[in-house]
Amino acid sequence: MKKPEQIDVIALMPELDKMLFKLLEGLSVEDWEKPTLAPNWKVKDVAVHLLDGNLRTLSMLRDGYYGETPESVNSHEDLVNFLNGLNADWVKATKRLSPKVIIQLLKISGKEYCDFLATLNPDDKAEFSVAWAGENESKNWFHIAREYTEKWHHQQQIRLAVGEEKVLLEEKWYLPYLDTSVRALPHHYRKVEGKDKDLVKFTFCGQTEKSWFLYFNKGWELYTSSSQEPICEVKIRDDCAWKIFTKGxxxxxxxxxxxxxxDIKLGEKIFDMIAVMA
Structure with a gap:
């Protein structure tokens, strides 16, 4: 069996941004107002949320300026509520921005954002842990991969709303998204009872078929390959997987x-898993 390796998406980040810019520049006035899978958010709202991600990263991680900080966070729910409040405030404030201004700001901040991430040592401790994977401390490479999933799935929400979603399901773009998201599996299954050497296989089917495995050894561990026969296999379509992991x-x-x-009970547990702060 083989364990997952470090994920490197640095080179993909600016390319993913360029795809976003091209997509947004081709939208009609009506497209910007179309609803998305994100509750209560239209295409324009998701676009400005992506802008917020660029600006907050640069402000906090590059410039050391945190602005608003929560008064008390004693649980995962507290943190999610705080972040949801920030997101809602931002979306409301940016209602006054035109699509052209939003695209211009995304281009300017996107380049600085990608340039900054490229300066980080992948093996150094990240400022923020990947909480949805159950980590209290994460490496920069995982933080950057998590940022990739944020940019990927929000762009995909826009693409789905306007009927342009197939391109991001290509292996080049989708495999890094999946590879990062499934790192939440051991944490998600932590309370699921298993027997020694139990193996669960998760296969994602679509343009590219890829499998990951959970193996029970005093706890669930993630692997990318195994010759052992699984006691359960879950097959999920690629056009469904990202929606499951983002509450879509x-x-x-x-x-x-x-x-x-x-084993149905073991397999169904994945359908509760999310790989976003929600």
Whole structure:
């Protein structure tokens, strides 16, 4: 069996941004007002949320300026509520910005954002841990990969709203998203009872088929390959997986569009998993 390796998406980040700029520049006035999978957010709202991600990263991590900080965060729920409040305030304030201004600001901040991430030592401790993976401390490479998933799935929300979603499901773009998101599996399954040497296989099917494995050895561990026969295999379509991990699809719908072979109880647990701060 082989354990997952470090993820490197630095070179992909500016390319992903360029795809976003091209997409936004081609939208009609009506497109900017279309609803997305993000609750209560239209295309324009998701675009300004991406802008906020650039600006907050530069302000906090590059410039050491944190602005608003929570008065008390005693739980994951407290942190999520604080972040949701920041996001809502930003979206409301940027209602006054035109699409042209938003695109210009995304281009300017996007380059500085990508340039900054490239200066980080991948093996150094990240300023913020990847909480949805259960980590209290993370390396920069995982933080950067998490940032990639944020940019990927929000761009995909826009693309889905305007009927341009297929390109990001290509292996070059989708595999890093999946590879990062599945790192949440051991944490997500931490309270699921397993027997010694139990193996669960998760296969994502679409333009590229890729599998990951959870192996029980006094706790669940993630692997990228195994010759052992699994006691359960879950097959999930690529156009569903990202929606499951970002709360964009109801659990019942996700299960009905997937296949579970073997232990149903073990397999169904993945359909509760999210890989975002929500």
């Amino acid at each position: 699809m109801r659990r019942e719908e996700a299960i009905s569009n997937s296949e579970i072979i073997g």
